Amino acid sequence: MNWLDTILQGVLLGGLYALFAAGLSLVFGIMRLVNLAHGDLIVVAAFLILVLVTGLGLNPFLAALVALPVMFAAGWALQYFILNRTLGDDILPPLLVTFGLSIVIQNALLEGFSADSRRVPAGSLETMSLPLGPVTVGVMPLLTFLSAIAVIVVLNQIFYRTALGRAFRATSDDMVTAGLMGVEPKRIFATATGIAMVVVTIAALYLGTRANFDPTIGPARLIYAFEAVIIGGLGSLWGTLLGGIIIGVAQTVGAAVNPEWQILAGHLAFLIVLLVRPRGLFPRAID
Amino acid sequence: MLETVGLTAFYGDFQALFGVDLSLRVGETVAIIGANGAGKSTLMRSISGVIANGRAAIRFEGEAIGDLPAAKVVARGIAMVPEGRRLFASLSVEENLLMGNYGRKVDGPWTLGSVYDLFPILKERRDQSSTSLSGGQQQMVAIGRALMSNPRVLLCDEISLGLAPVVIRDIYAAFPRIKASGASIIIVEQDIGQAMKVADRVYCMMEGKVTLEGRAGDLSRDAIHAAYFGVHA
Numbered sequence A: 001m002n003w004l005d006t007i008l009q010g011v012l013l014g015g016l017y018a019l020f021a022a023g024l025s026l027v028f029g030i031m032r033l034v035n036l037a038h039g040d041l042i043v044v045a046a047f048l049i050l051v052l053v054t055g056l057g058l059n060p061f062l063a064a065l066v067a068l069p070v071m072f073a074a075g076w077a078l079q080y081f082i083l084n085r086t087l088g089d090d091i092l093p094p095l096l097v098t099f100g101l102s103i104v105i106q107n108a109l110l111e112g113f114s115a116d117s118r119r120v121p122a123g124s125l126e127t128m129s130l131p132l133g134p135v136t137v138g139v140m141p142l143l144t145f146l147s148a149i150a151v152i153v154v155l156n157q158i159f160y161r162t163a164l165g166r167a168f169r170a171t172s173d174d175m176v177t178a179g180l181m182g183v184e185p186k187r188i189f190a191t192a193t194g195i196a197m198v199v200v201t202i203a204a205l206y207l208g209t210r211a212n213f214d215p216t217i218g219p220a221r222l223i224y225a226f227e228a229v230i231i232g233g234l235g236s237l238w239g240t241l242l243g244g245i246i247i248g249v250a251q252t253v254g255a256a257v258n259p260e261w262q263i264l265a266g267h268l269a270f271l272i273v274l275l276v277r278p279r280g281l282f283p284r285a286i287d
Numbered sequence B: 001m002l003e004t005v006g007l008t009a010f011y012g013d014f015q016a017l018f019g020v021d022l023s024l025r026v027g028e029t030v031a032i033i034g035a036n037g038a039g040k041s042t043l044m045r046s047i048s049g050v051i052a053n054g055r056a057a058i059r060f061e062g063e064a065i066g067d068l069p070a071a072k073v074v075a076r077g078i079a080m081v082p083e084g085r086r087l088f089a090s091l092s093v094e095e096n097l098l099m100g101n102y103g104r105k106v107d108g109p110w111t112l113g114s115v116y117d118l119f120p121i122l123k124e125r126r127d128q129s130s131t132s133l134s135g136g137q138q139q140m141v142a143i144g145r146a147l148m149s150n151p152r153v154l155l156c157d158e159i160s161l162g163l164a165p166v167v168i169r170d171i172y173a174a175f176p177r178i179k180a181s182g183a184s185i186i187i188v189e190q191d192i193g194q195a196m197k198v199a200d201r202v203y204c205m206m207e208g209k210v211t212l213e214g215r216a217g218d219l220s221r222d223a224i225h226a227a228y229f230g231v232h233a
């Protein structure tokens, strides 16, 4: 067994988990909303890409490009018309509503697509790999990781360099005063969820092309995303990437020792980091 | 240009304003004074749209705006410096100022540059977190932020609250320039002296009602005292 190779695979897997988590982190950071249907929304996006690929014969990357605006609009509407109504001082309503949404999505997908395991065909890219010194890396895992970095860079630019980003932060600080500046919090929240769904679509592209998926796998992806967000430190996107990497490496190393340990090792790494750093690796100064 | 007509306001079942009539003319500076709990902030929150009211209860430039939400009110040109400053803690000084014109971008005298001219210390502190400033500097940010929308009406709720007298004087020194820029101003204060100096007219409030109104120079100390405390001194 080649440890260097195992760890590298884990790091690249962490990129996928960071993609699962970035949207969750964004939405939580702005409106303190924990979306329990986040994993299922990734699966929805994966099915959308699958339909575009198999139905229209599109290349998966092109299909994802087509899916992006659709998912943005769906996220915007979901937030504006449904989730905004659940926000308030009580944290329970959004949890209940998104939990319900998760079940609704799973059942709707089961009705529409059956419980069969699917995969988005990506042609020769699926098996292509690059020699990198002593190890070889798959092109798809590498693209996943690079996409995660690109997503985080772009989200950070939006968050810290644009008027929209200022409005996100101001609204999260103080909704009433943001209103006095001309911000309409409901629209800001809808835009944030729309952006989160764009990230979800990118995550779905790699989820769907790299592994099999079926309508019920959303909650498990949600768990990895949660763990990445929490050990990274709430609100820090680079922390989320690091969190994803820690879980990814723990899983591949665990699996290398004993294939049955893969999932367990990821959860154990999560618990150990939390024991050592209860607020995560990069906690935000205020909160 | 701005008036309230029999304005009432509630917090749940609790009534905080009982038929307030107030008017502000173009270019005028009006002071609203009154003891703690008189309803001054509630009046400001009603005008700025933080609290929803009956549509006809507030008129601005000939239109009924009582039921508009805050974002629509500021877009029409009424900006507020809220009580307690309420800066955005995770934004820098400059970002706080830039938030001021988020919902209303019109050409006018106020830009980042002219706000920094008015309060030069803010330029030095532009990249600092707003929480690292002194109280007086924070108040300057709050005023500058409101000015960034080039408001037709500027509402200032207790800008001297918690500040030392010399700092209060510095901040009030900015008002002649704000006035000269063309904004009409409503200043809410508990500190009568400061308010009387800058105001053309004064309203005194007590228990959710206007108890006295007049030109700043015409009101006697006794009359103000009676309207303020509800007793004859």
Ligand SMILES: Nc1ncnc2c1ncn2[C@@H]1O[C@H](COP(=O)(O)OP(=O)(O)O)[C@@H](O)[C@H]1O
Residues within 6 Å of the ligand: B011, B014, B016, B034, B035, B036, B037, B038, B039, B040, B041, B042, B043
């Ligand atoms: N958010 C609120 N909820 C309930 N009552 C409030 C609230 N804010 C103010 N009040 C009450 O409304 C009345 C007027 O308050 P306020 O407008 O803040 O007075 P002032 O600004 O003149 O000190 C007071 O009796 C106060 O207790």
Ligand SMILES: [Mg+2]
Residues within 6 Å of the ligand: B040, B041, B042, B083, B158
């Ligand atoms: Mg007050």
